[in-house]
Amino acid sequence: MWLRDGGRCQWPVASGGICGSTTRVEFDHIVPLARGGSSTVGGLRLLCRRHNFIHAEQTYGREHMARFVSRAGLSERPEGNGSTLAGMGGGEAEATGPTFEGATEFT
């Protein structure tokens, strides 16, 4: 398989032939497994990382790929919420004591 493709990116280029890049070449499912593709040699080809990404973008659509980007942004939100909640919780716990003491002083 690797030898068959010469370890080169099999991505067809506009100028004819293939990309032929040997940089960061990865196996690519011509038909994604999610769409009934197979992992057999016939269902695989070699693509460089760049073309692998382009193929994925074409297969799943830019919105899907953009979801990965936005997911990276979302992953920061839970951390933000968590720290905010923790801060509020800690703030309430800390505030309860002093406030109560303050209240007793006022009384």
Ligand SMILES: [Zn+2]
């Ligand atoms: Zn390529």
